[in-house]
Structure formats: C-alpha cells, structure tokens
Amino acid sequence: MNLYTVLLAFEDRTNGIDQFEAKSPDQALEEFVLSAKSLDKYDRQSLLFIIRKRSKESNLLIHVADLKGIWILNFGTELIDVRELSSIFGGYIIQSDINGQPRKNNL
Numbered sequence: 001m002n003l004y005t006v007l008l009a010f011e012d013r014t015n016g017i018d019q020f021e022a023k024s025p026d027q028a029l030e031e032f033v034l035s036a037k038s039l040d041k042y043d044r045q046s047l048l049f050i051i052r053k054r055s056k057e058s059n060l061l062i063h064v065a066d067l068k069g070i071w072i073l074n075f076g077t078e079l080i081d082v083r084e085l086s087s088i089f090g091g092y093i094i095q096s097d098i099n100g101q102p103r104k105n106n107l
Contacts, residue, residue, distance in 0.1 A: 002069070003097040004028035008038065011087035025071050025093040026055055043084045050078045050085070061093070069095020 001021045006028055008016040016038025022028035033039060033047050054060035054076065061071040071093045079085045 002095055004069075005094045005096045006032040006036075006091065007093075008032075008036075008073075008091035009089045010038070011089060014038070016091075019096060025061055025069070025095070028093060029061075029073070042088070043082070046082055047079075047085055047088070050075065050082070054078070069093075 001023055003019060003021055004025055005017065005019050010016070016032075016036050018032055018036050020028040020031045022031060029051060030048065033044055033051065039047070051060060054074065059074055059076075062074050064070050064072055073091045073093070075088070075090060079088050
C-alpha cells in the first residue's frame with residue numbers, strides 16, 4: 001500500500017484534498033469520491049460511474065512524471081454533460097509516500 005494525495009479542483013476555485021493508503025491511484029480516487037466532504041453536494045454514484053468507465057477505457061489517469069507518482073485526472077467532457085458534476089474541473093493524484101516504489105506506468 002502507498003500513500004496517495006488526491007486533489008480535485010472546482011469551478012468556484014476551491015479544492016477538495018485528502019490522503020489515502022491504497023494499492024493504486026485508482027483505488028485512492030474511488031475512496032476519495034466515496035468519502036470526501038468536498039463532494040457532499042455532488043452525485044457520487046454518477047461520478048463513480050464516469051470514473052470506472054474511463055478507467056476501463058484506460059484513459060482516466062495520465063501518468064505525467066517519469067518514475068514519479070503523479071497522475072492527472074482525465075475526465076474528458078463527460079463531467080460537462082452531467083449538470084450535477086459540471087463544476088468539477090479536474091484534479092490530480094500524487095504518490096505521497098517518499099519511500100514508495102517508483103512508478104513506471106499507470107498501474
């Protein structure tokens with residue numbers, strides 16, 4: 001298990017941020033969606049549906065730093081199409097455990 005920091009950015013220029021021990025950045029993101037106070041007014045099930053769908057298509061997380069654990073969340077235009085989620089602009093996940101294993105891919 002590694003420590004991940006998940007950050008989401010919202011239209012009103014606020015951010016939701018939390019840390020989770022998880023097996024993967026995908027799992028940390030799902031835990032964030034299920035428990036983050038910053039998502040209390042959002043439709044969590046619709047957001048989970050979009051996340052799981054894009055994760056299956058292998059284009060949800062974009063690994064941006066060679067051998068580092070940094071991923072950009074790629075929601076595409078799907079959040080815009082769901083009125084209840086359209087104020088979520090995007091976010092990223094950082095592997096926060098400095099002793100964690102280097103990452104070479106999105107898995």
